[in-house]
Amino acid sequence: MKKHNFSAGPAILPAPVLKEAGKAAANYQGMGLSLLELSHRGPEFTAIIEEANALMKEIMGLPDDYHVLWLSGGASTQFFMAPMNLLNSDETAAYVDSGTWANKAIKEAKSFGNVTVLASSKEQNYTFIPKGYKIPKDVKYLHLTSNNTIFGTQMHKFPKSPVPLVCDMSSDFLSRPVDPKPFGLIYAGAQKNLGPAGTTVVIVREDMLGTVQRHLPSMVDYRTFVKENSLYNTPPVFPIYVSLLTLRWIKKNGGLKGMQRRNKTKAAILYQEIDRNPLFKGTTAVEDRSLMNVCFVMEEKYAALEKEFLKETEAHGMVGLKGHRSVGGFRASIYNAMPKSSVQALVDLMADFAKRKG
C-alpha cells in the first residue's frame, strides 16, 4: 500500500531523491563502489559539495558575502554555536521565544553573554507568533525561529530589524522565497525539507565572523568550515549527497517560488477542511498557521474519538499524524516533498469520518 508520510522529521523526501539515494548507497554512478565508501577528498565528493554549494546559493539567491557550510549535530548544536561564535560575554543578544526550540536556544545562549527576551508566547502554550516588540539598536543580533514544528506556527513576515537576524529555519528551510539580506546567520537541520538526518546547513554572512574574543575549538568555529570549504575533517558525505539531490529536485520544480506555490495549495486544502469539519479545530492563531506543520485537535465534544481517528489514518497508510505531547491531537507535516494527493487523502478521510461519526 502507498504510504502517506506526515512525520515531523526526519520527514518525507521526494520519491526520485530516495530512489537515487538507494542506488548511490549500493553503487555510486555505476563505478563499482558505494558512495558510503568513497573518500571525501576524491573527485566524486568534491563535485558533490561544490554543486551543492552553488545550487544552494542559486536557489536562495545568496549574495557573494554569504558562506554555505555543511556541519552536523543538528540545530541543537547551533543553539550554542551561534552565540559562542557571535556574542561576547559583555554583549547582549535579543531572542524571541516562539516555541520549545526557541526556548532551548535562549537557554544555551545565556552561557555566552547577556540575553534579552523581547517577547514570548509561552504563557499561551506558543499558539501564536509574538509580534509588535521593539528591537533595541544596541543588541548584537536578534534570534528568531521561523517555523515552530511542535506548535504549528510560522513567521509569515520577518520584522524590520536594526540588527542582523539570526534564524533557526530548520522546519521551513527552502519552503518559500526569503530575502537573505537581513540575515547574518541562518541554520537548519537537513531532516525536514532538505535531506536525511545527519547534516546541518549554516549560512553565514562574512561580517558576522571574527568579532568574539573567546577561544573557539576548531570544530565549533564557523571560520574553520569557511576556510576549509566544510572539509576540515570528514563531513557527513551521504547526508550531504542526498541534500544535493533534493536541491536539484527543488530547482527542477520551480525553485523556492515553485515550493511556495505547492505548499500554499496543500496547506489551504487541509486548513479549509479543519475549519469546515465540525469534529476538528485548529490549535493556533489563524494568521500564524504554519504551511509546514498543521496542528489540529478534536472539538471537545468529540474528544473521545481521537484514538479512533488516528487508528483510521494508520489503516489508510498514513504515518506520523499523532500530535506532539505538548499539543496533543494531530499534526500533519506537509513539507515540500509531500504530494497534494496525500493531503487530499487525509482531507477525504476527515470528511468521511465526520459523516460517519458526527
Place this chain on the structure above:
Amino acid sequence: MKKHNFSAGPAILPAPVLKEAGKAAANYQGMGLSLLELSHRGPEFTAIIEEANALMKEIMGLPDDYHVLWLSGGASTQFFMAPMNLLNSDETAAYVDSGTWANKAIKEAKSFGNVTVLASSKEQNYTFIPKGYKIPKDVKYLHLTSNNTIFGTQMHKFPKSPVPLVCDMSSDFLSRPVDPKPFGLIYAGAQKNLGPAGTTVVIVREDMLGTVQRHLPSMVDYRTFVKENSLYNTPPVFPIYVSLLTLRWIKKNGGLKGMQRRNKTKAAILYQEIDRNPLFKGTTAVEDRSLMNVCFVMEEKYAALEKEFLKETEAHGMVGLKGHRSVGGFRASIYNAMPKSSVQALVDLMADFAKRKG
C-alpha cells in the same frame, strides 16, 4: 570491473552491508518508506539504536559501567569534547604525540587545562610509536591514538597506566580484541571499520563523567547523550543504521577475534611482499607496523617508477593507494571489510611489476 577499495576513509564496507544499506535508503524492510524519512522516535529506529548499543557492548565485551554513545562531528570534535568534559582548567592531562591526529588532539586540549606531552615521534616524521615513557600518577588521564592512519603505525600493546586511558581508536576500532577496563573513554569516527561518515562512537565509563566545573553546552556534554540514550535531538539515523549492519557482520564473522585473524593474515601477505620485493620498502618501524594502513614507498633507485606503478594499480581497479602527502609513496588501507583477495591482487601486481621493471 571489480574494484579494490584501498581508501583510508571513508573506506571499504562489507559488500552485504552496502547492499542492505542501498535497500534501506530506497525502501526500509519493504514498509513502503525509506529509512531516510522515518522518525527517529518511531519503533523502527528505536529498535536499530537499541540493537546497535547491545551489539557494541557484546562485541567489545564492555562492562556494565560503560555507555555507548552515538554522536557526530568526527574524532576532530572529540579532540575538544574529551578535555572539555574531563579536564578542569587547573588539572593536567598527559598525551602521547604519535601522529598528525594526536598532535591536533594536543592542540585542542591545551585550551581546557594543562597538557604534558610524555613522548613524541614527530622529529622522526612519526615513523614509530613512542614507548618507554613514565606516566605520572597525578594526571587526570593519558590520551593515546591507537592507530595512525597517515603514517601507518599502530599500538600493538597499550601501556600499563596508573590513570584512565582516553583513546582515539578511529582507524583501528573493532579490528581486534581490546580489554576495555583500562580505558575511561574511547572514541572513533565510524568511517573506517564501522560505517559511513556521519557518526562518531563514544564509549565512556560512568566514573569519568561529572568531574569538571566548567559550563558545558548540552550538545557537547556527554551526560546529555547518556541520559537521553543518544536521542536528545535527531541523531544521524542512516550512518547509525549502517553501523548496526556492520556490527551484525562482525558478529557473524567471528567477532573481534575473527577480525583480528583476518587482519593479521592480510597484513602479513602485504608486508611480506614489501620486504621481499626489491622495488619497495616500508616506511615505519617494523614492530609498530599497522594492520590497518600499510605505508610503503619505492626504494630510492626506483623512485621514478612511482607514478607508473600507481597508474597500473588504477588500471587494475585499485583505488585509494596514493600515500598521504606527509609520507608520499603508497598507502594500502586494509580495514576489516577488505577481502584477502584484494590484498592478494595488489601483491601480485607488485611482484609482476618488479619482474618487468626491476
